[in-house]
Amino acid sequence: MFFDGTVRADGAGAGVVFMSPQRQILPYSFQLSELCSNNFAEYQTLIIGLQMAINMEITAFEVYGDSKLLTKYEVRKDDLVPYFRLATQLLQRFEAVTLEHVLRKENQMADVLANLASSMTLGEDEAADVPVCQRWVIPLITEILLDDINLISVLPVDVEEWRQLLIDYLEHGKLPDDHRHRSEIRRRAPRFLYYK
Incomplete structure (x- = not known):
């Protein structure tokens, strides 16, 4: 106990x-x-x-x-x-x-x-059943809205960020020179859609 x-x-x-x-x-x-x-x-x-x-x-x-x-x-x-x-x-x-x-x-x-x-504020002789469940909401939203497709909104930026490597591959088929990053981009890219 x-x-x-x-x-x-x-x-x-x-x-x-x-x-x-x-x-x-x-x-x-x-x-x-x-x-x-x-x-x-x-x-x-x-x-x-x-x-x-x-x-x-x-x-x-x-x-x-x-x-x-x-x-x-x-x-x-x-x-x-x-x-x-x-x-x-x-x-x-x-x-x-x-x-x-x-x-x-x-x-x-x-x-x-x-x-x-x-x-909690309860009066005398009152009881409250408070069930606690384990949930995570984001997968539910993506299932409802995007059918398991990740969506990235792209805005022009001055500095290069992680999404730019995915955008370059999805839009132009361009892969980074680093072998480790190439494998990662190929593995992750099918989960994203790129809209202009």
Whole structure:
């Protein structure tokens, strides 16, 4: 389980990501109902994640967070002690659990989910399903508009640029003297159309 809590000026959020041994990912994002310090948000997130793991009947797992407060240091502020105690009690309910510190870059998904939740405005007892899909738009546009043909708009320029070599080949059949550039131009040219 990866977890991260975050606080912004307009809200606080929690991100929890469960990853199975088969690399199946279960991401969760929660808006925390009260503004708090970042340390409180981190503890809230850890506790939410542990409670979820208990509800899912997970008996052994590894927990990763980028907060050194939760994974390396002892609690020094009195107002955090109840959170520390609750987290400790929850951790004891598992047969085997490790709590480890990771770098922020290794905790990106939980961080993004926490930021998403902290930036959303939801009323009490409201929920929002936000699916995240991987897409890239440019190939779709070229399929619709050009049927997989690349189009270059050419404007007169004072300095030679990469497109000029393609234009010279497409318009006049002229290839550069350099053997490496010749092969590259021949390979790339069929993907372009030249309009005057």
